[in-house]
Amino acid sequence: MMASNSKSLWRNLFVVALCTVSLQTLAAREDDDDEMDEVTAEELQMQEIPVDERIFVEKWNEVPYKKSYFTYNDQQIRDKWDYLMRGLKVPYPSAEYMKVQFEKYPFMKDGITNWDGNYDKLEDRYLSVWRLFFAGDFQKAREEGIKLGPMGEIPALFSQLMYAIYLTERQSIKYMMLQDVANRAQDYFDVMKEAEGDPEVAPIVASVKLGYAYAIARIAEESPVPIVVARRYIGKIKNSAEEVVDIMPEQPLAHAFRAGVDAGIMRRVGKFTGRMTYGARTTTVEESFADALTLAPDIPIVNYEYANALIYMNRKRDLNEAISYLVKAMKIRPEFSMDALDVMYSYKRLQEVRLYALNFRSFRKFEKLRRKFSKKTDRNLTSVLSDPLSMDMLNNPENYVLPERK
Numbered sequence: 001m002m003a004s005n006s007k008s009l010w011r012n013l014f015v016v017a018l019c020t021v022s023l024q025t026l027a028a029r030e031d032d033d034d035e036m037d038e039v040t041a042e043e044l045q046m047q048e049i050p051v052d053e054r055i056f057v058e059k060w061n062e063v064p065y066k067k068s069y070f071t072y073n074d075q076q077i078r079d080k081w082d083y084l085m086r087g088l089k090v091p092y093p094s095a096e097y098m099k100v101q102f103e104k105y106p107f108m109k110d111g112i113t114n115w116d117g118n119y120d121k122l123e124d125r126y127l128s129v130w131r132l133f134f135a136g137d138f139q140k141a142r143e144e145g146i147k148l149g150p151m152g153e154i155p156a157l158f159s160q161l162m163y164a165i166y167l168t169e170r171q172s173i174k175y176m177m178l179q180d181v182a183n184r185a186q187d188y189f190d191v192m193k194e195a196e197g198d199p200e201v202a203p204i205v206a207s208v209k210l211g212y213a214y215a216i217a218r219i220a221e222e223s224p225v226p227i228v229v230a231r232r233y234i235g236k237i238k239n240s241a242e243e244v245v246d247i248m249p250e251q252p253l254a255h256a257f258r259a260g261v262d263a264g265i266m267r268r269v270g271k272f273t274g275r276m277t278y279g280a281r282t283t284t285v286e287e288s289f290a291d292a293l294t295l296a297p298d299i300p301i302v303n304y305e306y307a308n309a310l311i312y313m314n315r316k317r318d319l320n321e322a323i324s325y326l327v328k329a330m331k332i333r334p335e336f337s338m339d340a341l342d343v344m345y346s347y348k349r350l351q352e353v354r355l356y357a358l359n360f361r362s363f364r365k366f367e368k369l370r371r372k373f374s375k376k377t378d379r380n381l382t383s384v385l386s387d388p389l390s391m392d393m394l395n396n397p398e399n400y401v402l403p404e405r406k
Contacts, residue, residue, distance in 0.1 A: 039224050039226045039227060043227055044226060044227065044230045045230075046231075047231055048179060048183070048231075049175050049176060049178075049179040049219070050176075051176045051179055051180045051183070052176055055173055055176055055177060056139075056142070056180075059139070060138060060139040060163055060167065061163075061167045061168070061169070061385060062167075063136035063138075063167065063337060063340070063341070064344070064384060064385060065136070065340060067135040067136050067137060068135075069340075070134050070135045070136065070334075070335065070336045070337055070340070071131065071134075071135045072131060072134060072135075074124075074127050077127055077130060077131060077134070078092065080335065083335065084134060084335065084336050086252065086296045086298075086299065087251070087252050087253040087296060087299050087301075087302075087338075088154070088203065088206075088207050088210075088251060088253060089203045089206075089248065089250055089251050089252075090154060090203050090204065090207055091200070091203055091204075093122075093123055093126035093127070093130075093151060094123055095119035095120045095122065095123045096119075097200075098119050098122060098123070098151075099119050100200075101200060101201055104195075104198070104201075105194065105195050105198075105201060107150065107191040107192065107194075108149060108150055108151060108201075108204075109149060110149055110150070110191070111146075111147075111148070111149040111150070111152075112147070112148055112149045112152070113147045113148075114147070122148075125144075125148060126148060126151065126152065128144065129141055129144045129145045129148060129152055129155045129156070130155050132144065132155070132159070133145075133155040133158065133159050133336075133337065133338075134336040134337055135336075135337060136162075136337035136340070136341075138159035138160065138162055138163040138167070138337075139159075139163070141155050141156060141159040142156045142159045142160050142163075144156075145157075145159065146184075150188055150191075150192065150204060150208065151204060153184065153185070153188065153208060153211075154204065154207045154208065154211070156184075157181050157184065157185060157208070157211035158207075158211060158338065160177055160180065160181050161177075161178070161181055161211060161214060161215060161218075162337065162338055162341055163177065164177030164178050164181070164215075164218075165178075165218060165341075165345075165382050166341040166344070166345060166382060166383060166384045166385075167341075167383060167384070167385060168380050168383060169379070169380060169383060169385065169386065169402070170378050170379070170380060170402060170405065171222075171374050171375070171378050171379060171380045171381075172378050172405070173380075173405075174218075174380045174382075175219055178215040178216070178218050178219050179215070179219065181211055181212070181214075181215035182212050182215040182216050185208050185209065185211045185212035185215070186212055188208050189209070189212075192204075192205045192208065196247050202247050202248050203248055203251065205247055205248075206244045206247045206248035206251055206254060207248075207251075209240055209243055209244050209247070210240075210244050210251075210253060210254060210257060212240060213236075213237055213240035213241055213244065213257065214257060216233055216236055216237055216240075217233075217237045217257070217260070217261060217264065219233070220233035220234070220237060220264070221264050221267070221268075222371060222374060222381075224371070225268055225269065228268070234265060234278050237261050238261055238262075238278070238279070241254075241257055241258040241261045242258065244257065244258070245258050245288075250295065251295075252291075252292045252293075252295040252296040252299060252302060253292070253299070253301070253302070255288045255289070255291040255292035255295065256288065256289060256292035256299075256301070256302045256305055256306075258284065258288045259284065259285045259286075259287075259288035259289040259292065259305075259306075259309060260285075260305045260308070260309060261280075262274070262280035262281060262282075262284045262285050262288075263280075263285045263305075263308065263309035263312040263313055264312065265278050265280035266280055266282075266312050266313050267312035267367070271313065282313055285309050285313060289302070289305075289306045289309065293306070298332050299332075299339070299342075300329040300330075300332045300334070300339050300342035300343045300346055301329075301338075301342040303325045303326070303328050303329035303332070303346070304325065304326055304329040304342065304345065304346040304349060306325050307322040307323070307324075307325035307326045307329070307349070307353075308322070308349070310322040310325070311353065311356075311363070315363045316357065316363075319353070319357055322353065323350065323353060323354075326346050326347075326349060326350040326353065327350070329342065329343060329346035330343055330346045330347050330350070341384060344384040345382060345384050348382075348384060348388050351388035351389070352370075352381075352388060352389050355388075355389055355390065355391065359391055369394045370389065370394070372397065373389070373393055373394055373397045373400070376397045376398070376401060377397050377400045377401045377402060378401070378402045379400060379402060
């Protein structure tokens with residue numbers, strides 16, 4: 001009897017050991033896919049990306065369209081405000097609104113320069129900054145927006161986000177721009193907390209927090225997994241995504257972002273690890289995108305991010321549906337800078353998706369080569385100013401390396 005039990009025990013221990021070795025082998029293979037061998041000790045120790053302030057002084061690239069297309073006068077901005085803000089739901093910065101909210105929340109006045117207390121003049125200044133953002137004059141919008149406190153930070157932050165993602169040539173500059181957005185947004189977290197439950201001010205709080213989370217997410221999505229883990233990006237992003245939806249459930253971009261976070265996790269580590277380790281679920285992705293598309297079906301970024309999510313979750317299984325959402329995003333007629341750039345990127349992303357569909361059986365292989373190309377060349381693959389990714393780029397990245405920045 002004892003001999004039988006002993007054999008059973010040893011057999012069970014052998015099975016456990018075999019499973020352990022198999023899991024370790026799988027983990028090693030996945031780590032290789034995620035470029036662990038290319039991550040330096042310095043990168044792993046660095047919690048934030050150092051920001052070279054020269055990037056804000058140097059002249060920024062121009063948008064690839066005529067700014068006059070989206071340059072509106074004050075009355076046009078007032079008339080179009082609800083449509084232009086259908087994604088963020090930021091309230092119109094009227095003199096009356098500011099007077100009431102500034103008295104309730106003095107922090108909203110902090111950081112406003114050269115203001116004598118005249119709310120009508122302040123409304124004009126806010127309109128001027130938003131006009132710059134809507135047109136696509138992002139550098140000027142950032143410069144003027146940071147002089148106008150928390151409410152001015154919204155057009156400033158989103159101007160910088162748009163420029164970093166769509167107009168920078170270099171990945172390194174893109175990352176510094178995004179890190180700076182996160183840093184500036186985070187400075188407001190503590191003082192804004194008292195206003196989170198106020199429906200009149202909640203959109204301001206939610207938009208600043210969304211700017212922070214979006215910046216961190218854009219860094220994380222193209223970083224090696226060891227760096228994502230070491231810098232605790234996933235926890236920061238998921239927590240922020242939930243906070244924004246809780247604060248502002250009527251904000252379509254908040255729902256789309258929450259869905260995109262879970263899809264992005266599956267993109268990097270797969271469905272099983274994403275669910276078991278990070279709580280990423282396909283149901284969250286589907287339900288949150290459904291909410292976003294119900295609230296605002298005509299926002300280009302919501303449509304193209306849903307296309308991305310379908311690929312991240314199901315690879316080629318839902319490829320045709322994913323392509324249909326990219327095409328839908330491309331056909332939306334933009335009425336301001338953010339939508340215009342999102343539409344342009346939808347076209348570029350469609351070319352990438354077709355490249356993957358025609359040339360790769362493995363999505364992880366495609367992603368690995370894509371990340372390696374960007375790291376070796378320092379090229380920003382989401383820039384709408386550069387050519388779409390090609391097989392020659394993936395196979396010969398040394399031919400596309402940007403010269404060292406002075």
